[in-house]
Amino acid sequence: MINYCTLFNSRYLSRGLAMYRSLEKHCNDFHLYIFAFDELCYDTLCNLNLRYATIISLSEFEDEHLLSIKPTRMENEYCWTCTPSVIRYSINEYQLSSCTYLDADLLFFSDPAILIQEMEERSVLITGHRYTPRHDQSVTSGIYCVQFICFKNTEEGMRVLDWWRNACLEWCYCRVEDGKFGDQKYLDDWITRFTGIHELKALGGGVAPWNIQQYDFAFRDQQLYGKDLASSSFFPVVFYHYHGFKYAEANSFIPTNGYDLSSNDLHFIYQPYVKALKLADKELAKLNLKYHFHEVQKIERIGKSPRRMLLLYIKGQFRQFYHSSYFFRKWPFKSI
Numbered sequence: 001m002i003n004y005c006t007l008f009n010s011r012y013l014s015r016g017l018a019m020y021r022s023l024e025k026h027c028n029d030f031h032l033y034i035f036a037f038d039e040l041c042y043d044t045l046c047n048l049n050l051r052y053a054t055i056i057s058l059s060e061f062e063d064e065h066l067l068s069i070k071p072t073r074m075e076n077e078y079c080w081t082c083t084p085s086v087i088r089y090s091i092n093e094y095q096l097s098s099c100t101y102l103d104a105d106l107l108f109f110s111d112p113a114i115l116i117q118e119m120e121e122r123s124v125l126i127t128g129h130r131y132t133p134r135h136d137q138s139v140t141s142g143i144y145c146v147q148f149i150c151f152k153n154t155e156e157g158m159r160v161l162d163w164w165r166n167a168c169l170e171w172c173y174c175r176v177e178d179g180k181f182g183d184q185k186y187l188d189d190w191i192t193r194f195t196g197i198h199e200l201k202a203l204g205g206g207v208a209p210w211n212i213q214q215y216d217f218a219f220r221d222q223q224l225y226g227k228d229l230a231s232s233s234f235f236p237v238v239f240y241h242y243h244g245f246k247y248a249e250a251n252s253f254i255p256t257n258g259y260d261l262s263s264n265d266l267h268f269i270y271q272p273y274v275k276a277l278k279l280a281d282k283e284l285a286k287l288n289l290k291y292h293f294h295e296v297q298k299i300e301r302i303g304k305s306p307r308r309m310l311l312l313y314i315k316g317q318f319r320q321f322y323h324s325s326y327f328f329r330k331w332p333f334k335s336i
Contacts, residue, residue, distance in 0.1 A: 001029045001030060001031055002027070002029065002030050002031075002098075002100070002112075002113055002116060003030070003031050003032075003033065003090065003094075003096045003098065003099045003100070004023070004030060004031070004032045004033070004099065004100045004101070004102050005032065005033040005034075005035065005086050005087055005090045005099055005100070005101055005102070006019070006032065006033075006034055006035070006086075006101065006102045006103070006104050007034070007035035007036075007037055007079060007082060007083070007086050007104070008034075008035075008036075008037060008041065008104040009036070009037035009038045009041050009075075010038050010040040010041040010044065010291065010293055011293065011294060011295055012104050012105070012293075012294070013041055013044060013045070013284065013293035013294075014277055014280040014281050014284060014293045014294050015104050015105050015242070015245075015277065015280075015294070016034065016104040017048070017280040017283065017284065017293075018107060018273070018276040018277050018279070018280040019102065019104055019105070019106050019107060019108070020032055020034070020050060020052075020053060021276065021279070021280065022106075022107045022108040022109075022239075022276060023052075023108055023112075024051075024052060025108075026108050026109070026110050026111045026112075027108075027111050027112070027113065028111065028113075030052060031052050031053070031054065032050075032052060032053045032054075032102075033053070033054050033056060033086075033090045033094070033099070034050075034053050034054070034055050034056065035056045035058075035061055035082070035086045035089075036055055036056065036057055036058070037058060037079065038058070039057075040291065042055060042057045042058075044284065044287065044289065044293070047287055048283070048287075054094075056089070061082075061085075061086065061089055063085075065169055066081070066082060066085060066169070069081065069169055073172065073173070074173075074174060076174060077172055077173050077174050077182070080146075080168065080172050080174075080182045080183040080184075081168045081169065081172040081183065082168075083101060083146060083168070083183050084161055084164040084165035084168055084183070085165055085168075086101065087099050087101050087149075087151055087161060088158075088161055088162070088165055091151065091153050091158075091161075096153060097152065097153050098116075098150060098151060098152040098153060098157075099150070099151060099153075100112075100116060100125070100148065100149065100150040100151075101146070101148070101149050101150075102147070102148060103146070103147045103148070103241060105241065105242045105243060105245060106147065106148070106239045106240070106241055106242070107239060107240055107242065107272065107273050107276055108238065108239045109204075109223075109224045109236075109237045109238060109239065109240070109272075110204070110223060110224075110236055110237070110238050111238075112148070112205065112238050112239060114202065114238065115148070115200060115202055115204075115205040115238055116150055118198065118200060118201060118202060119150065119152075119198045120198075122196045122197065122198040123151065123152045123154045123156040123157035123160070123196035123197075124149075124150065124151055124152070124156075124157055124160050124161075124190070124194070124196055124197045124198065125148075125149065125150035125198050125200060126144045126149055126187055126190060126197060126198070126199055126200065127144060127145055127147060127148050127149070127199075127200045127205055127206040128143060128144055128145070128199060128200070128206065129141070129142070129143065129144065129145050129206075129208070129210055129211065130203075130206060130210075130211045130214075131210050131211060132210060132211050132212075132213040132214055134213075135209075135210045135211075135213070135259060137210070140176050140181060141181060141184060141185070142181060142184040142185040142187060142188055143187070143188050144184070144187040144188065144190075144199075145184065145206065145208070145241070146183055146184050146187070147206065147208070147241050148200075148205060148206065148239065149187075154196075156194075156195060156196040157196065159194070160190065160194050160196075160197070163194075164183070164186055167186050168183050168186070202235065202238065203215075203226060203228060203235045204226065204235045204236050204237045204238040204239075205238045205239060206239075206241065207226060207237055207239070207240045207241070207269070208240065208241035208243055209241075209242075209243055209244060209256040209259035209261070210243075210259060212259070212261065212265050212269065213259075213260050213262075214228060214229055214230065215227060215228060215229060216229060216262075216264050217237065217264055217265070217267075217268035217269060218268065219268075220234075223236055224236070224237040224268060225237065240269050240273070242256075242270075242273055243256070244256045244257040244258075244259070245270075245273070246295060246297050247292075247294040247295055247296055247297065248296065248297040248298070248299055248321050249296050249297065249298060249299055249302065250299060250302055250312060250313075250321075250323070251323060251324045252299070252312060252321045252322055252323045252324060253274065253321070253322050253324070254297060254320050254321060254322075255270050255320075255322060257320070266322075266326075266327070270327060271327040271328075274324065274327040274328075275327070275328075278324070281293075299312070299318070299321055302318075313325075316329070
């Protein structure tokens with residue numbers, strides 16, 4: 001069995017549920033430890049009775065070290081601070097041989113076991129951003145992305161995990177300072193600082209808005225493949241990181257913020273995510289709770305501008321906003 005962990009609050013619950021269902025669809029044998037970062041999230045997840053998940057509340061998880069620094073961190077900073085701690089808690093509390101942390105805004109297109117197998121005998125797996133040059137943020141956001149990071153319960157692996165946890169307890173803020181940024185820039189020198197670190201090679205692990213410009217996508221035998229435009233080689237897409245994806249009013253979405261997306265990207269990558277989120281929203285609606293388990297971004301003057309409404313509802317797009325119907329239209333693409 002492969003063990004995963006993640007964390008999110010009620011505003012990210014629909015995304016977290018979509019991610020869980022994608023694991024359920026593609027994995028043969030897995031378990032996901034979900035750390036619910038507010039009571040509504042915890043109660044809702046418990047009511048869903050997810051077969052392959054264990055739900056952990058903040059009261060179970062938080063220790064004196066986390067509670068002591070919690071007042072000094074903003075909400076997102078505290079989540080980042082907790083990332084190594086949720087991995088450590090999962091391994092220690094449930095006696096796991098390894099645990100892989102997942103960002104809640106991932107969606108899986110195939111079994112991620114193949115990525116973990118790439119580690120072989122090494123103790124820690126990290127994934128690079130693989131930035132498209134015009135979107136390179138290595139200096140500020142780091143060479144590696146915390147999105148998918150695996151630790152084995154070995155002396156070597158736990159040494160790295162404990163170092164990372166202590167570093168995040170000491171400093172983890174949403175700003176660049178002395179070569180640090182959040183929990184992520186700490187990973188930059190792990191290859192040289194520690195032994196047993198493996199940088200993921202498979203391109204299918206870590207496709208994201210900051211590198212999607214390097215690929216085209218198509219289906220073959222019901223598997224989504226990416227084509228590396230530089231080498232013309234194909235690879236199976238394992239997961240995509242929907243960083244910056246937001247819900248908006250008028251049944252619309254903002255797919256990403258500031259990154260270039262093609263119609264190919266919107267069809268093969270973003271259409272499945274919108275469908276997955278719609279299913280998650282329906283599943284949550286069955287609980288008869290009067291909450292939106294996501295944010296709702298405002299569209300400036302949408303109700304007062306016929307032109308804007310026409311663009312959004314008929315064309316399907318107004319500026320960075322895409323109406324839900326845009327993702328359910330027929331697209332002129334074929335399988336490879």
